[in-house]
Amino acid sequence: MEGSLSMLETNKTLDFKQQLKVIYELGKVRISLPIALSAITGYVLFGHVMDAQGWLLALGVFLMSCSSSVINHWQERHLDAQMPRTKDRPIPSGRISANGALMLAVAFALTGSVILLVSSPVMALVLSWATLFFYNGVYTPMKKISAFAVIPGSMVGALPPMIGWAAAGGSLTSEVILIVAAFFFIGQIPHFWLLLLMFGEQYQKASMPSLNQLFSSDQIKRVTYAWVLTTIASALLVLFFVVQNRIVMFFLIFYIFYLLFSLTLAVFMQKEFKVRPAFYKLNFLYLFMMIFLIVDSLVKS
Numbered sequence: 001m002e003g004s005l006s007m008l009e010t011n012k013t014l015d016f017k018q019q020l021k022v023i024y025e026l027g028k029v030r031i032s033l034p035i036a037l038s039a040i041t042g043y044v045l046f047g048h049v050m051d052a053q054g055w056l057l058a059l060g061v062f063l064m065s066c067s068s069s070v071i072n073h074w075q076e077r078h079l080d081a082q083m084p085r086t087k088d089r090p091i092p093s094g095r096i097s098a099n100g101a102l103m104l105a106v107a108f109a110l111t112g113s114v115i116l117l118v119s120s121p122v123m124a125l126v127l128s129w130a131t132l133f134f135y136n137g138v139y140t141p142m143k144k145i146s147a148f149a150v151i152p153g154s155m156v157g158a159l160p161p162m163i164g165w166a167a168a169g170g171s172l173t174s175e176v177i178l179i180v181a182a183f184f185f186i187g188q189i190p191h192f193w194l195l196l197l198m199f200g201e202q203y204q205k206a207s208m209p210s211l212n213q214l215f216s217s218d219q220i221k222r223v224t225y226a227w228v229l230t231t232i233a234s235a236l237l238v239l240f241f242v243v244q245n246r247i248v249m250f251f252l253i254f255y256i257f258y259l260l261f262s263l264t265l266a267v268f269m270q271k272e273f274k275v276r277p278a279f280y281k282l283n284f285l286y287l288f289m290m291i292f293l294i295v296d297s298l299v300k301s
Helices: 016-026 029-047 052-075 098-119 122-142 155-167 175-205 217-241 246-268 275-300
Strands: none
Touching: 016 052, 016 098, 029 052, 029 155, 029 175, 029 275, 052 098, 052 122, 052 155, 098 122, 122 155, 155 175, 175 217, 175 275, 217 246, 217 275, 246 275
């Protein structure tokens, strides 16, 4: 990644710390790190070990995710300028030029691809590029024409654990990885629709189709709740068909039923539905699932 900082062609001079902040924002590091953790989950699930190859896999997937995120910034730079939530992002704010961002995306993708190619089977690299394709080639363009773009776009959540599984030498037709991938696929949908409840009006300001234009907030809450129930059902499948450690199973069952109870109370009993707490509780389910699947697999070894 040497030379990446020189790609920051801006309208104003940025110091080193500001340049790093721009790269951090463009790469959506807070999203790219969990994606790398998801790949580690698949890797450990099959191999029951976290070795040097696993760390290189995580780095490669992280860099590929950063590349996809930078491309997304580049693709949506004009829309970002129209929404209060995104108008201060690096490209619309002028902290980096569109060409500079594109060059950074290429640097991330090339570095990540080389790391994956030399450390893992080719299928891991193929699936990484497939993930980038679904996010930047399917989901991002479809957002401009359909309020339901998140459904095909949810492949972005399903593929990273499959990348790790393939990197460790696992077959992609194994029921274990398919159950885990299905959980992450289904979980992306309520995740995005909770975001709509928080920021739907801003999507409308940018002339983007949104569920808010088709349904009322109460209807979106109930549809999202139905998807949360589906996510919980898929989590229970992972629990009973994949997890073996009783302590891990107990903790996950406890959190799943806590999530179910709290969201049921919030949707049907409270006058005002507090979206942000529900959003974070759902995200913790994905985080806990990854962490405890890794723990469960390492304990088996």
